[in-house]
Structures are given as structure tokens and as C-alpha cells.
Amino acid sequence: MTSLPLSTPTGLQPPAIRGCYLLCLDQPYFHARHYVGYSDNIAQRLQTHRKGQGSPLLAAALAAGIDWHLVQVWPDADRSFERKLHHRHGSRLCPESRCRSVQQARRQQLRLPLAVA
Numbered sequence: 001m002t003s004l005p006l007s008t009p010t011g012l013q014p015p016a017i018r019g020c021y022l023l024c025l026d027q028p029y030f031h032a033r034h035y036v037g038y039s040d041n042i043a044q045r046l047q048t049h050r051k052g053q054g055s056p057l058l059a060a061a062l063a064a065g066i067d068w069h070l071v072q073v074w075p076d077a078d079r080s081f082e083r084k085l086h087h088r089h090g091s092r093l094c095p096e097s098r099c100r101s102v103q104q105a106r107r108q109q110l111r112l113p114l115a116v117a
Contacts, residue, residue, distance in 0.1 A: 014070050016043040020082045022072035023049075024094050029061040034094055035068065038082040042073060071095055 014021070021042050023035040035058055039045035045054065049068075052059040061068060071094055074081065085093065 014043040014046045015073060015075070016041050017075055018042075020074040020077040020085055021046075021070060022085070022093055023058070023068045024071045024096055024099060025061055025066055025068045027066050029057065029064060029066050032057055032061070033099065036082060036085045036093075038077070038079050046070065 018040045019042060020036065020038050023037070023046075025033055025035070035055060037045065037049075037055065048054045049058045050062075052062050058068065074085075
């Protein structure tokens with residue numbers, strides 16, 4: 001199993017570099033809570049998303065009044081790495097505490113009770 005490249009801490013300004021990024025929506029938009037993307041210039045790509053262009057999901061979320069913020073960046077990652085991130089699902093990668101608590105609640109719901117003899 002390959003390890004993920006180091007990410008930048010949350011709360012930093014988006015870097016003008018190539019790589020993958022994870023956006024966290026402030027509230028769910030239907031089923032979506034996160035967006036994973038790739039760009040040759042992450043800062044410029046996020047400005048495009050802010051204008052409602054690029055991603056249909058982010059454009060719809062903004063039109064519905066749902067904001068989003070950058071939570072993770074993987075510098076120098078390529079498109080094949082982006083595919084791996086998609087398969088891992090954004091909620092599992094998000095460092096936000098509210099996303100971790102949602103993930104823990106989901107795991108609890110999936111646990112079946114032990115059979116009583």
C-alpha cells in the first residue's frame with residue numbers, strides 16, 4: 001500500500017502549486033459533504049470554484065447558499081493520486097472534528113448487535 005504524501009495544515013491560504021486538494025462543505029449538499037480535486041494551480045482553481053465555475057457540485061452548493069473551505073492539500077500529487085483519494089471518500093480524509101464525529105456515528109450504526117443464545 002502506498003502512503004499518502006504529506007499534506008499542509010488546515011487554515012492556510014491555498015498554494016499556487018500543482019496537486020490535489022480536499023474541500024469540506026459547511027453543510028451537506030444532498031449526500032455530498034466533501035469535494036476532491038486536482039489542479040496545476042490550486043489557488044487559481046479555488047477562485048474558479050468560488051465563481052461557481054468548474055465543478056457542478058460546488059456551483060450547486062454555492063447556489064444553495066452552502067459555503068466550503070479548503071482542509072487538505074497534497075502538493076505535487078497527480079491525477080492518478082486524485083483517483084485514489086476519490087476511492088477513499090473525502091469524509092475519511094477530512095481532518096475536521098465534525099466530519100470525524102459523523103464518520104464515527106456511521107460506524108456505530110453499521111455495527112450489528114451480538115446474537116443472544
